[in-house]
Amino acid sequence: MTWLESVVFWVAAIGAVAGGIGVVASRGAIYSALSLIVTLSQLAVMYLLLNAQFIAAAQILIYAGAVMVLFLFVITLLGVQEYPFLGHHLPFQRPLAVIFGALMLLGVVFFVAQSPQGITGAHASFNQLLDQNNVKAFGLALFTLFIFPFEVTPLLLIVAMIGAVAIGRRRKRTVV
Amino acid sequence: MTPGPEHFLILGAILFTLGVIGVLTRRDPLIIFMSIELMLNSVNLTFVTFSHYLGTADGQVFVFLVMTVAAAEVVVGLALIVSIFQNLREMDVDELDEMRG
Amino acid sequence: MQHFAWAILALPFAGFIALALWQGASERVVSIIGAGSVLLAFLAALVVFAWLQGQPDTAVARHWTDLGWTWAVAGPFSLTFGVWIDTLSSTMTLIITGVGFLILLYSIGYMRADEGFRRFFAQMDLFIFAMLLLVLADNYVWLLIGWAGVGLTSYLLIGFYYQRPSAVAAARKAFVMNVIGDWGMMIGIFIMFGSLGVVNFSGVFSRVSTLPYNGTVVTVMALFLLIGAVAKSAQIPLYTWLPDAMEGPTPVSALIHAATMVTAGVYLIARSYPIYQDSPIALHVVVFIGAAGTLYAGTMGLANNDIKRVLAFSTMSQIAYMFTAVGVAVYSAGIFHLLEHAFFKALLFMGAGAVMHAMDDVLDIQLMGGLRRKMPFTYWTFLIGVLAIIGFPGFSGFFSKEDIIGAVYARAMAGDGWLWLAWALLVISAGVTAAYMFRLFFLVFHGEPRDQALYDHAHDPPLIMQVPMGILAVLAIIGGWLAVPGAYNLMDAWLAPTFDLFKTRGPAIVPQPFSLLSMLVTLAVTAAGFVVAWVIYLRRNPEPGWVGRTFAPVYQLFYHRYYVDELYDLAFVKPVVLGGRYGISFAERYVIDGTVNATAAVVGWSGAWMRRVQTGYVRNYALSILFGAIAVVAYYVIGGR
Numbered sequence: 001m002t003w004l005e006s007v008v009f010w011v012a013a014i015g016a017v018a019g020g021i022g023v024v025a026s027r028g029a030i031y032s033a034l035s036l037i038v039t040l041s042q043l044a045v046m047y048l049l050l051n052a053q054f055i056a057a058a059q060i061l062i063y064a065g066a067v068m069v070l071f072l073f074v075i076t077l078l079g080v081q082e083y084p085f086l087g088h089h090l091p092f093q094r095p096l097a098v099i100f101g102a103l104m105l106l107g108v109v110f111f112v113a114q115s116p117q118g119i120t121g122a123h124a125s126f127n128q129l130l131d132q133n134n135v136k137a138f139g140l141a142l143f144t145l146f147i148f149p150f151e152v153t154p155l156l157l158i159v160a161m162i163g164a165v166a167i168g169r170r171r172k173r174t175v176v
Numbered sequence: 177m178t179p180g181p182e183h184f185l186i187l188g189a190i191l192f193t194l195g196v197i198g199v200l201t202r203r204d205p206l207i208i209f210m211s212i213e214l215m216l217n218s219v220n221l222t223f224v225t226f227s228h229y230l231g232t233a234d235g236q237v238f239v240f241l242v243m244t245v246a247a248a249e250v251v252v253g254l255a256l257i258v259s260i261f262q263n264l265r266e267m268d269v270d271e272l273d274e275m276r277g
Numbered sequence: 278m279q280h281f282a283w284a285i286l287a288l289p290f291a292g293f294i295a296l297a298l299w300q301g302a303s304e305r306v307v308s309i310i311g312a313g314s315v316l317l318a319f320l321a322a323l324v325v326f327a328w329l330q331g332q333p334d335t336a337v338a339r340h341w342t343d344l345g346w347t348w349a350v351a352g353p354f355s356l357t358f359g360v361w362i363d364t365l366s367s368t369m370t371l372i373i374t375g376v377g378f379l380i381l382l383y384s385i386g387y388m389r390a391d392e393g394f395r396r397f398f399a400q401m402d403l404f405i406f407a408m409l410l411l412v413l414a415d416n417y418v419w420l421l422i423g424w425a426g427v428g429l430t431s432y433l434l435i436g437f438y439y440q441r442p443s444a445v446a447a448a449r450k451a452f453v454m455n456v457i458g459d460w461g462m463m464i465g466i467f468i469m470f471g472s473l474g475v476v477n478f479s480g481v482f483s484r485v486s487t488l489p490y491n492g493t494v495v496t497v498m499a500l501f502l503l504i505g506a507v508a509k510s511a512q513i514p515l516y517t518w519l520p521d522a523m524e525g526p527t528p529v530s531a532l533i534h535a536a537t538m539v540t541a542g543v544y545l546i547a548r549s550y551p552i553y554q555d556s557p558i559a560l561h562v563v564v565f566i567g568a569a570g571t572l573y574a575g576t577m578g579l580a581n582n583d584i585k586r587v588l589a590f591s592t593m594s595q596i597a598y599m600f601t602a603v604g605v606a607v608y609s610a611g612i613f614h615l616l617e618h619a620f621f622k623a624l625l626f627m628g629a630g631a632v633m634h635a636m637d638d639v640l641d642i643q644l645m646g647g648l649r650r651k652m653p654f655t656y657w658t659f660l661i662g663v664l665a666i667i668g669f670p671g672f673s674g675f676f677s678k679e680d681i682i683g684a685v686y687a688r689a690m691a692g693d694g695w696l697w698l699a700w701a702l703l704v705i706s707a708g709v710t711a712a713y714m715f716r717l718f719f720l721v722f723h724g725e726p727r728d729q730a731l732y733d734h735a736h737d738p739p740l741i742m743q744v745p746m747g748i749l750a751v752l753a754i755i756g757g758w759l760a761v762p763g764a765y766n767l768m769d770a771w772l773a774p775t776f777d778l779f780k781t782r783g784p785a786i787v788p789q790p791f792s793l794l795s796m797l798v799t800l801a802v803t804a805a806g807f808v809v810a811w812v813i814y815l816r817r818n819p820e821p822g823w824v825g826r827t828f829a830p831v832y833q834l835f836y837h838r839y840y841v842d843e844l845y846d847l848a849f850v851k852p853v854v855l856g857g858r859y860g861i862s863f864a865e866r867y868v869i870d871g872t873v874n875a876t877a878a879v880v881g882w883s884g885a886w887m888r889r890v891q892t893g894y895v896r897n898y899a900l901s902i903l904f905g906a907i908a909v910v911a912y913y914v915i916g917g918r
Binding site for chain 2 (some may be wrong): 005006009010013016017020021023024026029031032036039040043046047050052053054055058059062063066067070073074075077078093094096097098102103104105108109112113128130131134137138140141144145146149153156157159160161163164165167168
């Protein structure tokens with residue numbers, strides 16, 4: 001990796017983490033949404049660094065473009081509210097969450113630090129095409145090896161659509 | 177220093193942890209949902225990392241499927257949130273405590 | 278023809294079922310079914326007997342088993358149900374059904390107008406079935422089932438007059454002692470199974486010789502079986518139930534506690550002869566239980582004033598004679614006496630019943646007297662019975678008793694020194710028997726009536742009761758001529774094939790040489806006993822209580838039956854009752870209830886504590902999921918594969 005790529009990596013990494021903190025710590029939902037968009041775009045940059053152009057494009061189009069827009073629609077529909085950061089219901093929840101989260105992070109870091117040697121470099125099943133022409137390699141894999149999930153996924157989408165329509169429609173007010 | 181696979185993975189872990197803390201700590205359902213999205217994305221990053229370094233397209237295909245499912249999930253989840261909370265004064269997950277033992 | 282053996286079993290059982298279920302049967306119908314089924318069974322027994330007679334006189338030929346069905350299979354062990362016919366079981370079936378029928382005939386008259394008439398006959402039929410099962414079974418388990426069955430029906434019939442507390446107590450006492458015997462038998466069968474692997478007769482008897490002769494296993498097995506025999510036959514030390522069992526109706530006493538059930542112990546020992554032959558120690562124990570019992574029971578009979586209880590003691594004494602006989606391995610003499618005893622004891626009980634019936638159910642002989650003039654038929658038949666039991670020459674008891682005493686004498690002469698003591702006991706008891714039987718006879722039938730009102734009312738029993746008494750009287754006279762000491766022994770010849778079927782070690786099972794000396798000594802002692810009774814009770818005719826005062830200490834001992842009942846009560850009954858009370862108050866309330874309540878309390882308490890996990894907040898639940906995830910990560914960090 002060249003030094004330019006390294007710089008890009010670190011900038012994007014810091015940006016992603018900052019965005020993540022913003023999602024979690026913002027006072028209002030709208031600020032969290034905007035922070036998330038920041039994180040998502042920084043991740044797209046990461047994908048480019050990892051030579052996954054198709055995924056990077058999909059990330060921008062789908063996540064940042066469609067999903068977050070949907071989020072913003074709902075936030076504006078429901079209105080912005082101001083309220084305390086953490087309630088008085090469960091006093092131990094916040095400290096415990098932070099502690100457990102830190103523990104888990106430590107555990108993962110521990111494993112990663114012991115990373116096996118064979119994770120990089122050439123080996124038998126290394127797909128050269130992936131580096132040369134990512135989209136082509138990706139397409140080949142998607143339409144040959146993973147054809148079945150590819151065909152089932154639209155079914156999932158249709159079900160989700162029907163579900164959303166069924167849940168979200170206006171109901172007649174009945175006496176409750 | 178030159179970023180290697182470890183860096184990407186640790187970045188993913190940090191984002192994942194942030195997402196977890198967000199889910200556990202916040203009370204606004206929309207923010208909780210966004211934290212979940214953060215977690216999903218961190219996992220995507222991990223997948224793509226491995227895909228790149230192991231030289232196989234499987235990771236990226238999986239990311240593709242995760243995105244699709246995440247999108248569907250967001251659709252249904254938001255519909256649910258809208259229907260539950262549109263008549264409440266406050267958006268507070270802690271109001272839903274009828275299963276208290 | 279031999280298949281009629283199954284009919285012997287089926288008929289009384291069918292009678293029982295019919296009587297048990299037929300709610301509104303009239304007395305006539307009940308009589309016909311009840312007595313008729315047993316009569317038919319007797320005829321079937323005769324058929325089997327005839328078949329056996331027709332077979333050549335060898336051990337193998339005069340033996341037949343038939344497999345009924347396989348009841349249970351467990352690995353290599355299978356429990357079957359089948360019949361076992363040989364000369365011994367045939368003899369027993371004839372006695373049970375024959376004498377049983379006569380007693381049922383008698384009962385038709387005796388139990389007339391009793392509101393439990395149908396119940397009585399149903400239970401008697403059940404008893405006869407159980408007894409037949411006992412003698413016809415081809416393995417020890419079914420024998421035990423029959424054994425328990427007669428114990429049950431004995432309980433039912435002793436407690437027949439269930440409104441009487443004394444009857445209920447007596448029934449319970451009999452049952453408890455029988456259960457102790459059942460326990461002993463069970464342990465014996467367990468040992469049998471454990472050491473030999475089988476429980477059916479052919480298996481056990483052919484394999485028992487593989488065990489060391491006179492060794493621990495065989496002896497212990499034999500002794501445990503003996504516990505059962507002792508309880509059932511009312512021998513020392515499990516005999517105290519028998520006098521109390523007289524609470525039941527007289528026909529019950531006649532059939533169960535004279536002719537059949539109490540002889541089951543003798544049958545058991547005779548049937549198990551290969552086991553006992555292999556253990557001379559056990560045989561000696563049998564001899565001494567028997568020999569001691571003859572005198573012991575006789576002394577108690579001297580002091581009792583209840584007509585039936587005197588007969589109960591005489592039963593115990595005579596069965597003790599049978600025990601002595603099988604104890605010296607002269608099994609045929611024991612069975613011979615069993616046969617004769619069935620005749621004259623049933624006759625005596627019938628006579629006692631006739632007296633009771635006439636005297637308004639009074640039992641106390643001190644209130645009787647002079648009934649000779651009012652009840653001639655009863656008088657003569659009773660006299661025949663008395664002469665038979667004391668062994669008057671020519672009557673049945675003489676031949677069978679001489680057989681036994683002579684056999685003991687011969688074995689003693691042959692070298693077994695201990696047997697001289699047994700012989701002496703038997704001879705003295707013969708005298709005591711004569712004494713107490715004639716005491717009873719004179720007090721009841723001779724002299725002047727001591728209660729005029731009862732006396733005026735007395736009369737001979739109705740015809741239906743007289744017929745069986747008459748038949749038994751004839752049998753009591755002629756029955757003994759099956760074997761004349763010194764001349765011939767048809768009984769032994771008949772039973773020989775049975776005791777020849779399995780080869781055994783131990784004393785030889787052959788008829789013993791006859792001894793004129795022993796016979797004369799016995800007759801002399803018997804005569805002496807008669808003279809004593811005659812002198813005291815007939816010539817001097819004392820007022821009641823004179824004997825009691827004159828021989829006070831000895832009399833008190835006999836009258837209170839050596840205080841054994843009180844001893845048992847103190848040693849066994851009281852501790853159990855106290856233990857039960859303690860159990861209820863402490864163990865039941867605190868331990869058992871406490872444990873159950875504590876368990877419930879713990880469950881409730883832990884549930885209430887666990888309930889706090891259900892906070893209702895989804896975020897909490899998510900936290901616990903995270904916690905689980907960390908646990909998994911930690912597992913791998915620590916080094917799990």
